[in-house]
Amino acid sequence: MNNFLHNKHIEELFLEVQKQIATGLQNQDGKEKFLSDFWTREEGGGGESMVISKGNVFEKGGVNFSSVFGNVPEFLVSDKEHSVIGATKKPNQFYATGVSLVIHPFSPLVPIVHMNIRYFEMDNGVWWFGGGIDLTPIYVDKNDAKNFHKTLKNTCDKHDSSFYPKFKKWADDYFFISHRNETRGIGGIFFDKLNTESTGKTKEELLAFVIDIAKTFLPSYLPIVSKNKNLEFSETQKNWQMLRRGRYVEFNLVYDKGTKFGLETNGRIESILMSLPLHASWEYNFKVDENSKEQQTQQLLKKEIEWI
Amino acid sequence: MNNFLHNKHIEELFLEVQKQIATGLQNQDGKEKFLSDFWTREEGGGGESMVISKGNVFEKGGVNFSSVFGNVPEFLVSDKEHSVIGATKKPNQFYATGVSLVIHPFSPLVPIVHMNIRYFEMDNGVWWFGGGIDLTPIYVDKNDAKNFHKTLKNTCDKHDSSFYPKFKKWADDYFFISHRNETRGIGGIFFDKLNTESTGKTKEELLAFVIDIAKTFLPSYLPIVSKNKNLEFSETQKNWQMLRRGRYVEFNLVYDKGTKFGLETNGRIESILMSLPLHASWEYNFKVDENSKEQQTQQLLKKEIEWI
Numbered sequence: 141m142n143n144f145l146h147n148k149h150i151e152e153l154f155l156e157v158q159k160q161i162a163t164g165l166q167n168q169d170g171k172e173k174f175l176s177d178f179w180t181r182e183e184g185g186g187g188e189s190m191v192i193s194k195g196n197v198f199e200k201g202g203v204n205f206s207s208v209f210g211n212v213p214e215f216l217v218s219d220k221e222h223s224v225i226g227a228t229k230k231p232n233q234f235y236a237t238g239v240s241l242v243i244h245p246f247s248p249l250v251p252i253v254h255m256n257i258r259y260f261e262m263d264n265g266v267w268w269f270g271g272g273i274d275l276t277p278i279y280v281d282k283n284d285a286k287n288f289h290k291t292l293k294n295t296c297d298k299h300d301s302s303f304y305p306k307f308k309k310w311a312d313d314y315f316f317i318s319h320r321n322e323t324r325g326i327g328g329i330f331f332d333k334l335n336t337e338s339t340g341k342t343k344e345e346l347l348a349f350v351i352d353i354a355k356t357f358l359p360s361y362l363p364i365v366s367k368n369k370n371l372e373f374s375e376t377q378k379n380w381q382m383l384r385r386g387r388y389v390e391f392n393l394v395y396d397k398g399t400k401f402g403l404e405t406n407g408r409i410e411s412i413l414m415s416l417p418l419h420a421s422w423e424y425n426f427k428v429d430e431n432s433k434e435q436q437t438q439q440l441l442k443k444e445i446e447w448i
Numbered sequence: 449m450n451n452f453l454h455n456k457h458i459e460e461l462f463l464e465v466q467k468q469i470a471t472g473l474q475n476q477d478g479k480e481k482f483l484s485d486f487w488t489r490e491e492g493g494g495g496e497s498m499v500i501s502k503g504n505v506f507e508k509g510g511v512n513f514s515s516v517f518g519n520v521p522e523f524l525v526s527d528k529e530h531s532v533i534g535a536t537k538k539p540n541q542f543y544a545t546g547v548s549l550v551i552h553p554f555s556p557l558v559p560i561v562h563m564n565i566r567y568f569e570m571d572n573g574v575w576w577f578g579g580g581i582d583l584t585p586i587y588v589d590k591n592d593a594k595n596f597h598k599t600l601k602n603t604c605d606k607h608d609s610s611f612y613p614k615f616k617k618w619a620d621d622y623f624f625i626s627h628r629n630e631t632r633g634i635g636g637i638f639f640d641k642l643n644t645e646s647t648g649k650t651k652e653e654l655l656a657f658v659i660d661i662a663k664t665f666l667p668s669y670l671p672i673v674s675k676n677k678n679l680e681f682s683e684t685q686k687n688w689q690m691l692r693r694g695r696y697v698e699f700n701l702v703y704d705k706g707t708k709f710g711l712e713t714n715g716r717i718e719s720i721l722m723s724l725p726l727h728a729s730w731e732y733n734f735k736v737d738e739n740s741k742e743q744q745t746q747q748l749l750k751k752e753i754e755w756i
Binding site for chain 1: 485499501508510626627628690694697698701702711717718721722724725726727728729730731732733
């Protein structure tokens with residue numbers, strides 16, 4: 141085990157955005173603070189999980205930093221996906237660092253949100269960046285959705301005008317619950333395997349892009365929180381939130397690649413499953429009422445909606 | 449699409465035990481009845497889901513019968529596991545029928561329970577039976593655990609004295625949440641791919657065995673329900689139940705092969721995910737109190753305990 145792949149520069153920038161985001165969210169919450177747990181991974185590396193619990197606005201949430209390394213797990217070596225980009229020889233060691241957040245607000249009128257940026261490298265010279273931001277409103281507000289996507293698009297456009305359309309479609313395809321035939325929420329952007337071969341950009345340019353995405357998180361999310369956090373809500377709305385959270389759990393445990401990667405590389409379970417809500421529900425054969433707000437949201441959980 | 453593999457004899461016996469079990473459970477509940485939903489599967493076959501909801505004792509539960517057929521899905525053809533037993537040629541069509549139940553009681557003093565029997569056949573002549581019963585107490589009572597396992601052992605012993613030890617170990621290994629390094633509950637029995645090659649028994653003998661297992665479900669479970677269903681419980685106990693249910697969700701969505709098979713063969717989602725509880729919780733980094741009843745249970749969530 142060694143850490144020769146460690147990229148201190150990237151890690152410093154990642155740790156900085158982690159702190160900025162936690163501070164921005166706790167200011168919005170006004171009651172609870174994010175508390176840090178530091179952890180190490182037996183096979184190499186560790187991380188810092190910053191967690192908020194039972195705040196005024198945020199019922200459960202975490203902004204996690206991790207930096208892990210070690211032998212490339214078998215499922216990565218054999219996975220065709222991981223060997224296509226610029227690989228010249230079989231990798232032995234990997235290094236991965238990233239910031240990942242999921243926030244579950246208490247109110248059904250404040251959307252669940254997820255953001256992730258990550259850097260991955262192997263000792264055969266292959267490296268890439270990945271990441272994304274996506275929003276899961278319990279009730280979709282088209283104007284909020286438009287502003288959210290616009291904010292993401294503005295940041296993407298500063299780096300490459302092809303990014304937003306490509307990464308918006310990628311999010312639609314990625315944050316999709318196949319067995320329910322519905323998207324997790326209104327999407328956002330998702331990207332993976334960004335390197336010089338796939339984008340024509342240098343490592344520094346791509347690093348600047350993912351840092352910019354992380355810095356776009358607060359301005360994309362806080363206006364929606366701020367507008368809705370003090371509104372009254374009904375028991376029907378709370379119940380609908382519990383069911384939507386159930387779908388969120390389904391996505392994360394059945395499909396999410398970050399969760400899968402964490403579970404299969406012996407990551408820190410409490411940090412990986414931090415993404416699950418405090419409470420969630422599953423009702424047998426639940427049907428939304430005709431012409432209800434819940435039905436309006438359900439009808440918008442599909443791919444290829446142009447929100448802007 | 450055709451149904452030439454349909455085995456009416458097996459299906460009649462399976463439907464009969466489904467009704468017996470639902471009747472036994474609803475008598476114990478005393479308030480709600482199991483209601484039937486009939487469904488068909490586009491690619492071939494269908495089923496009958498019998499569901500109880502918000503009863504006196506059972507908060508959510510289903511006893512599902514299904515009989516499905518069609519083209520063998522790619523993941524089965526390529527899966528080495530599915531081609532080892534007596535296969536002489538590549539299969540094209542499959543047929544699967546089974547009864548599957550999961551019951552989530554309201555009280556944390558009444559265990560969650562699961563039972564399944566199934567028959568699988570392909571047009572290359574390969575067939576097998578599978579199934580099992582396992583118990584997930586929120587609080588493990590060693591005496592109840594002993595009686596539960598004894599009841600299963602007695603039934604197994606009538607058919608083959610090697611069955612209980614073998615299938616008890618199989619359940620320990622199968623109902624295991626690797627990422628938590630804990631068993632789902634106190635196990636029970638689990639078996640798969642039982643056919644003449646693997647057991648030396650005829651199809652009729654193995655059918656008699658699985659029917660006997662299904663008929664052992666009520667006598668293995670009802671005494672525990674009956675003894676505990678009216679006991680008072682605390683908020684701490686209810687909270688612990690919510691967290692244990694969270695682990696149940698993790699097992700079913702991450703590891704359970706029946707769930708995976710259902711999702712990948714376009715099964716009826718509401719019947720497959722019927723196994724998920726009405727409400728479940730995830731607390732970040734939850735720790736049981738020293739010397740508490742919760743800790744006692746947690747320490748018993750491991751393999752290779754000889755309950756009898």
